Amino acid sequence: MPIELPRTLSHAYLISGGSHTSRMDTALEFTRGYLCEHGIPPCGKCRACHKVTAGIHPDVTVLGPDDGKATISVDQARTMRSNAYIRPNEGRHKVYIIDPADALLPESQGALLQILEEGPAYAAFLLLTSEASLMLETIRSRCEPIVLPPDHEDTDPELLAKADNLATLLIQGDEFAVMKGFVALEQEKISTQELSDLLLLTEDFVSDHLPDTHPQKYLQAGRVLDALRTAREDAIYNLNPGLTLGRMAAQIFR
Ligand SMILES: [Zn+2]
Structure with a gap:
């Protein structure tokens, strides 16, 4: 079921609850919302929407743990932070999807506080986690919360x-x-x-x-x-x- 986006998008969301699939689907819908050539609600049909859906939009970055690792290192967080200060390639926004955001070590979360607080206007951050309480309070207070209804995707x-x-x-x-x-x-x-x-x-x-x-x-x-x-x-x-x-x-x- 497609989520209905707010009319104006904030620069940071903490998407929790649901299953991994529903969190990622929601993040992609928000991403299309930031980048669609026709604004909100995203059309799903323009070049930008198609590129987001296909995972090939140059202004979208998905940040997760490196292969074989369980956590997102402070170096990865810093690289993302520097990258966010480089202007978008083709869209109005640059979108960073952090999945799972609770894989950010506390110092990695710390490295992102400032950019979440006062990053460039074009940068948007979507933090995905099964449980919002897994994130530092300082991160949570800088993101709009989106809590998805439970679904059974991850259940035994x-x-x-x-x-x-x-x-x-x-x-x-x-x-x-x-x-x-x-x-x-x-x-x-x-x-x-x-x-x-x-x-x-x-x-x-x-x-x-x-x-x-x-x-x-x-x-x-x-x-x-x-x-x-x-x-x-x-x-x-x-x-x-x-x-x-x-x-x-x-x-x-x-
Ligand atoms: Zn579109």
Whole structure:
């Protein structure tokens, strides 16, 4: 789903949440916004838009860790900083996509503070991270935040399958199968974090099922969602999973 860009773009954004794919898609849409020959919203069809999409626009730089490294060195950050003071080749802007921005070492983040604060007017910075809190506060305060909705791209397929299965059983109101599923989770000693993730995914799947749910099942689905939410709060507050799942079952099948 294409993101709707603000009418006037700021010079720096911190794009967090979503999956890696949705963060990069968002960054590319912003980049087309900075460089499109027709302004905002970007047309997606002009030469500049095409070059951005194809990854060959000379005014776009993607900065990430060097091969085999996990972090972006202070040298890389300084090189990018100097490069930003050289005027654009063909566009109105020069766009720097830093992915993942949390790979910037603290001193690399420090090296970028000034350019984020008062860089040349044509320079734009898009910082991508799964979690905004991974960045130094001084960086966060210099960027406009864009928080993407969760999507399942990065999620463990096994957990996805479990959640999908649990959602189906819950909506069908199959008490026996749900109980069996809970016992299995208990036996594999699911951690509270995993349980919380599972319950959140299951909420998503139950909501996804809703449009094609038989009207008689609506009430049931509403109760399932309430119970899932309560159980997830329990899991977050580190109650034991058995108690959490038992409570959830009691709420649904009362
Ligand atoms: Zn365009």
